Amino acid sequence: NAGVTQTPKFQVLKTGQSMTLQCAQDMNHNSMYWYRQDPGMGLRLIYYSASEGTTDKGEVPNGYNVSRLNKREFSLRLESAAPSQTSVYFCASSPNRGYTEAFFGQGTRLTVV
Amino acid sequence: KNQVEQSPQSLIILEGKNCTLQCNYTVSPFSNLRWYKQDTGRGPVSLTIMTFSENTKSNGRYTATLDADTKQSSLHITASQLSDSASYICVVIGGGGNKLTFGTGTQLKVEL
Numbered sequence: 001n002a003g004v005t006q007t008p009k010f011q012v013l014k015t016g017q018s019m020t021l022q023c024a025q026d027m028n029h030n031s032m033y034w035y036r037q038d039p040g041m042g043l044r045l046i047y048y049s050a051s052e053g054t055t056d057k058g059e060v061p062n063g064y065n066v067s068r069l070n071k072r073e074f075s076l077r078l079e080s081a082a083p084s085q086t087s088v089y090f091c092a093s094s095p096n097r098g099y100t101e102a103f104f105g106q107g108t109r110l111t112v113v
Numbered sequence: 114k115n116q117v118e119q120s121p122q123s124l125i126i127l128e129g130k131n132c133t134l135q136c137n138y139t140v141s142p143f144s145n146l147r148w149y150k151q152d153t154g155r156g157p158v159s160l161t162i163m164t165f166s167e168n169t170k171s172n173g174r175y176t177a178t179l180d181a182d183t184k185q186s187s188l189h190i191t192a193s194q195l196s197d198s199a200s201y202i203c204v205v206i207g208g209g210g211n212k213l214t215f216g217t218g219t220q221l222k223v224e225l
Binding site: 004044090097102103104 | 147154155157158159202213214215216217218
């Protein structure tokens, strides 16, 4: 039972470099999300995709872009990484947005130096 | 502003003891409330979900309560085990558009 799979698990970037975080779910969920988790703060929503073909900004979208490639996959791209983007990133999915339970991936620990 | 506050920030208890974690929220309108367990280096995993009409819900040794009038929830852990060591996160769904508002979590450590 894979659930939500994120790659990579760890990454170190230099300031200004770009990278894409990959996320895939095998539960046939409509909605997918990207969060970041920082010390002393609750998870914050970066972007979400309520359904295939749609994406919307969350609470902290600046510096990020997303692509809902198909129903299974939702990627997060950092075009020009900054130290402020050092964080743990979580992808999640749910059958639909809101009431239904969200399932989280294992997280990607990103360090920007 | 929609907020979720949890207390205590951290807690250390001996194995076999009980503990209660608190969650206060200001999210409105309210849809439901969830408690998640997050092990170190892992993603959060749902423990319980509480809707407006539910006062108490149990999941094994975990019992969640909800008082929608005072906007408070608690998570009671009975007969704690070493494997209960984790961060427990309160999440409130609502605030228009069914947004998820996360608390900062209570870091629980269970010791021998």
